[in-house]
Amino acid sequence: GESVGLHLPTLSVQEGDNSIINCAYSNSASDYFIWYKQESGKGPQFIIDIRSNMDKRQGQRVTVLLNKTVKHLSLQIAATQPGDSAVYFCAENPRRNTPLVFGKGTRLSVIA
Amino acid sequence: DVKVTQSSRYLVKRTGEKVFLECVQDMDHENMFWYRQDPGLGLRLIYFSYDVKMKEKGDIPEGYSVSREKKERFSLILESASTNQTSMYLCASSPLNEKLFFGSGTQLSVL
Numbered sequence: 001g002e003s004v005g006l007h008l009p010t011l012s013v014q015e016g017d018n019s020i021i022n023c024a025y026s027n028s029a030s031d032y033f034i035w036y037k038q039e040s041g042k043g044p045q046f047i048i049d050i051r052s053n054m055d056k057r058q059g060q061r062v063t064v065l066l067n068k069t070v071k072h073l074s075l076q077i078a079a080t081q082p083g084d085s086a087v088y089f090c091a092e093n094p095r096r097n098t099p100l101v102f103g104k105g106t107r108l109s110v111i112a
Numbered sequence: 113d114v115k116v117t118q119s120s121r122y123l124v125k126r127t128g129e130k131v132f133l134e135c136v137q138d139m140d141h142e143n144m145f146w147y148r149q150d151p152g153l154g155l156r157l158i159y160f161s162y163d164v165k166m167k168e169k170g171d172i173p174e175g176y177s178v179s180r181e182k183k184e185r186f187s188l189i190l191e192s193a194s195t196n197q198t199s200m201y202l203c204a205s206s207p208l209n210e211k212l213f214f215g216s217g218t219q220l221s222v223l
Binding site: 007032034036041042043044049064089093097099100102103104105 | 117145152153154155157160162170202204210211212213214215216217
């Protein structure tokens with residue numbers, strides 16, 4: 001079946017370092033991927049998305065990389081700050097007109 | 113800014129009660145979704161709707177129903193609340209079946 005998974009359920013990073021959060025997906029037909037950030041007590045917030053015709057997309061301090069060969073997605077956060085501490089979810093759209101499939105999340109803890 | 117508003121931030125109900133969770137979005141989005149979120153299980157889809165009066169079962173619809181009488185409002189109903197329905201409930205909307213906009217969530221405790 002379709003599934004989205006994460007390699008690391010928790011990640012601790014020193015403030016100022018770069019963070020890399022990984023996500024594996026199983027459906028090679030997925031054509032859209034998205035990352036969300038969820039802070040404690042809040043709903044998930046959109047960070048960045050990418051379509052399958054791209055392998056890299058950059059935002060403000062964040063970069064998403066897509067490797068379709070190995071079905072791997074990653075979120076890179078540059079110069080990690082305490083405010084980046086949150087749970088990060090990846091999600092994929094395995095088929096048109098079907099809901100996103102979410103991974104279980106990775107908790108990022110930033111050490112000051 | 114897109115706003116998805118969930119009527120209650122915290123809710124405490126008793127076993128057997130009928131519970132209504134309300135969600136309103138202000139961006140004229142076609143699609144609306146209800147998820148529940150439990151530690152270690154991530155986001156699980158309960159029901160979704162692609163149009164007014166339309167509903168589709170998600171991955172865990174048992175014990176729930178929904179109502180979408182108006183485009184901007186999507187209600188989740190627990191017909192007879194049980195303790196295993198204690199959870200964080202998240203509503204979301206989207207213009208297409210891609211980028212979702214989430215509400216702040218309702219933490220429901222069933223005693």
